[in-house]
Amino acid sequence: MLARSTEQRNSSPAMWRALTAPGSLANAFELMGAPMKFCRNREIYGEGEPADYVYMVVSGAVRITKLLSDGRRQIGAFHLPGDAFGLDPRGEHRFAAEAIEDTVVLIVKRTALENLAERDSQIARELWSITARDLQRAQDHMLLLGRKTAQERIAAFLLEMATRARSGNLVELPMSRQDIADYLGLTIETVSRTLTQLENSAAIGLATSRRIQLRDRAALNTLNA
Amino acid sequence: MLARSTEQRNSSPAMWRALTAPGSLANAFELMGAPMKFCRNREIYGEGEPADYVYMVVSGAVRITKLLSDGRRQIGAFHLPGDAFGLDPRGEHRFAAEAIEDTVVLIVKRTALENLAERDSQIARELWSITARDLQRAQDHMLLLGRKTAQERIAAFLLEMATRARSGNLVELPMSRQDIADYLGLTIETVSRTLTQLENSAAIGLATSRRIQLRDRAALNTLNA
DNA sequence: CGACGGCTTGATCCGAGTCAATCCTGGTGG
C-alpha cells in the first residue's frame, strides 16, 4: 500500500489525469506506458546507462543525482507527479535517477516516442518542450548555486516546492535534509540551521521536519530576489 | 576589420563550414541567416525579452548572463563559433546574451525555424538536440557550482575550453577574469590566485593572462574527477 | 521499551570573499 503522503499527492487515476498537461504526449504515456513501482531509495537508472526508456512520475518523487569520485553528490532536479524524466536524445543518461519515497512511474520505450515524434510534430514539440523546461530550471539553479547565500537558497527551495506541489502555503517535503543539502549545494547542518533561523524570524513554521508552513511569503520572496 | 584573435578562431567561410555540424539546421542558417555584428560588450538580447530570433555564432564569443537585483551575476554558458543559442521554445529569453568580443552571428526568425521543424522532423530533432546539449552542459555545471573547489572549477574550465576550441593544449581565452569568475561562481581574486597556483605547480603556463598552456593534463584531469 | 536513523545544536576551523594596494600591458599621443 502506498504511504499516506503519497495519497495526499493525488495519485488516484482521476487526479492523475488532472495533473498531466493536456496534450498528445500525456496520451501516449497513458496508452503505451507500463506502470512500475520503485521503493524508497531504489535506483531507477544509473549514470552512464543507455537511455532506452522515458519515465513519467505518477506518484511519489524522484531525484536526479551525479556523484564525484570521492562521494560528493549533486542533485540536479527533483521530479514530482506529472513530470517526465530520463529523456536524453543522445541515448545515455547523464545522471542517475532514484526514488525518494515509494514511487510509481509510467515507462515508455524511447524509440517508441521518437518514432511517434517523427510523424507527429506536436509530440516532437512536447518532447522538446520538456527538455527546454528542464534546461530553464537548471539555469535558474545555476544562479542559485553560483551566487546565492544559504538563506536565499532555502527560501528559493521552499517557494519552488510550494509552487510545484500546488499545495498553497503548506509544503510537505518528500525528501530528507541530506537531499535538500545536495540539491542546494550546502550541508545538512546548514540546511537545518537555516530552517531554524527562518522559523525564529517567523518566515516559516516547522510543524514536523518534513512539513513546513510558509508564514511570510513576502519575506521569502525578498530573500529570493 | 575583425581583431587578430577572431581570425585565429577560424572565421573564414571555408573554416566556418567545417565547424558547423553537417545537417539541415546548419543549412537553414546558411540559407536563411542574416549576418550581424556585435561589438565587445554589446547586448544581443536582454533577460525577459521575447525570443523572436535564434542565433548562431560565426566568429567571436557570447556570454549568457543572469543578474540578481543587487548586481551579483551568473554566467550560464559561453557560446563559441558553431554554437546556436537564444533558442527558447517558450518564447521568452531567460538569460541576457552579450558579445564578449567583437562577434558575428547569423540570425534567423524563430517562427521560421519552427515552421521548418513542423514539416521536417530532422530539423525538429536538431533543435531538440541543441537544447539537450545545453541542458547537459548546465547539469555538469551544477555539479561544479554546487560541489567543486576553486581549483577543481578552474581545472574543469580550462579543460572545457581546450576541448571546445579544439586548439590542443594552447587555450586562447576570449573572456576576462570577471567573466570566468561569474561563470565559475568565484571572485576574480580567487580565479587569479588559483591560476597562479596551477602555474606554480607546473600544471599550466600563463604566456599572457588570456593565453594559457595546458602543461600537465593528467594533473588537471585528476582535479576534474 | 530500546535502538536506530534522521534531525538539530554547539564549538571550532578553513576556503574563499573582501578590502586594499600595486603591477602589468596594450593602446595612445606626443
Add this chain to the structure above:
DNA sequence: CCACCAGGATTGACTCGGATCAAGCCGTCG
C-alpha cells in the same frame, strides 16, 4: 620611438559564511 595612461590582473592582509567535527535529541518502528 617612447612615455604615459587606463583598465585588467595580481598579490597581500584580514574577515566571515558555511563546513567540519562532535554531541545530543526526537520520533518511529520492531
